[in-house]
Amino acid sequence: MTETAGKGIETIGTGSSRQAQSYGLTQTLLLVFAVTCGMSVANIYYAQPLLDSMAAAFAISPATVGIVITFTQAGYALGLFFIVPLGDLVDRRKLVVAQTFLSAVALVIVGTAHHVGVLFAGMIAVGLLAVVVQVLVAFTATLATASKRGRAVGLVTSGVVTGILSARFVSGVIADLGGWRSVYLTSALLMSVMSALLAWLLPRHSSPPAPESYGATLRSIPTLFLRDPLLQVRAVLALLIFASFSTLWTALVLPLSGAPLFLSHTEIGLFGLAGLAGAVAASGAGRLADRGLGQWTTGIALVLLTSSWLPIAFLHSSLTALAVGVILLDLSVQAVHVTNQSLIFAAHPEARSRLVGGYMVFYSIGSGLGAISATTIYAFLGWSGVAILGAIFSGAGLLFWGLTRHIGQPG
Structure with a gap:
């Protein structure tokens, strides 16, 4: 089943006569991409309604607790510049699976942190790895046929929108039930599940041609x-x-x-x-x-x-x-x-x-x-x-x- 889906997906963008059938086979994968993107981007925004609780837990001044958001955004900015371009150089399947798995690890670090330095390091890592969203968007554009590319990117982006706009609500509800740490531990569990699902569903293919070095790619x-x-x-x-x-x-x-x-x-x-x-x-x-x-x-x-x-x-x-x-x-x-x-x-x-x-x-x-x-x-x-x-x-x-x-x- 997985092998068949993978082969169908690999035909996308090749001009195969089975393009329509292949695109149909990717609907499940596109949905998984959208869900993964929504969950990943939500990790950046979960902290916004939790700052008061985090400040109390780590004895951080309410006036400076906003630095938690700053560290997360700093990690995200670094990931945009240094991690996302790797999608043009290495096997995107391996890159996506690794990022989602490491995101789960980073979320566990945040959810179990008892020292403010560990919290800050965890938040930087959460932001850094959340750029899997952009890798998935580029991956979607590569897998889709030219005539369906906008539609496919739109579907995956809808997952991003959902994650951004629902993160604060979901975070508040889970925190009301189990405290702020439960938000990150729950997300860690879900990201682990998505990592395994992506490893199973993503097409296996050789790494893309990489005529340029990593440094040349960044430049x-x-x-x-x-x-x-x-x-x-x-x-x-x-x-x-x-x-x-x-x-x-x-x-x-x-x-x-x-x-x-x-x-x-x-x-x-x-x-x-x-x-x-x-x-x-x-x-x-x-x-x-x-x-x-x-x-x-x-x-x-x-x-x-x-x-x-x-x-x-x-x-x-x-x-x-x-x-x-x-x-x-x-x-x-x-x-x-x-x-x-x-x-x-x-x-x-x-x-x-x-x-x-x-x-x-x-x-x-x-x-x-x-x-x-x-x-x-x-x-x-x-x-x-x-x-x-x-x-x-x-x-x-x-x-x-x-x-x-x-x-x-x-x-």
Whole structure:
């Protein structure tokens, strides 16, 4: 059964007459990829509603406990640059299985840590290994046929969206039942299961050709982006849309948990679940990119993204309006994100792993910029200031798309 599935998967992208049948055989694998991506990216976000408990457990000042998130993001950034490009050099099957297994080990370290130094080291490792998400996205683009690539990437990306938006809610519920350590130990068990499942399902194939050394591969990343206008445009769009995304999700907990709403972490997490509409958009945007409509999909999504900040601004008047805005924002961000990846993968099929690593660096920069700006603006101007900031990031993305829409795939 496994051998047959593997052979079917290996025919993807070869122009075989059995392409349609092969793609059908990959549906289970794509689902496993999506679930693995969701679980892996969730590991980065589990700590956000647990910071108070972690601060108490390790006697960390509430003012400095945010460094737990910083260490996790630092590990993720290092993984993007140093681990993800390995997908162009080594057998991706071995790389994916190793990363998921080591993620389970890192999660056990965090869940059993009794010294703050061990906790910090574990969080760095969790972030470092979570980049298996990007390896899987590049792997998906390689396995899929050209006509189905956008759809496949969209499906896997929907798992990422689900993981990001549900992590806070899941973390809060599990912590309420068994404490903050149970969150990481539960995830460790699940990651172990996924590692074994991937080892069984992934196609066995020889390592990809590696004419370049590891050092040359790393050096080629900035060169690719400096030489290709399409990559530059899509990288800037990634920075701006994720700055808008991070502006919302970093600052949202502040007004919802404070007077006069005083919502619990579980209730706040429900807004993340509302944003799961973005998971649906991810797959749909991939299909449109497959049809050559990537540019117009981007433009429409950016219009919706900018518009979403109007209902979001009415948070204190209507939580329903907020929910509508959250759905529009997440849908729009993921539509642009999937389109970006579909277009850059098609442009440079020989360098998909290093491309996704470089692209996601801009995602990280945008996320960091949005987070820092949002908390600062909220301190001085409140929620109205945050809504204006998010609209500025979104509007800048729309304007930039309008000026550069002639670059890349025609709509």
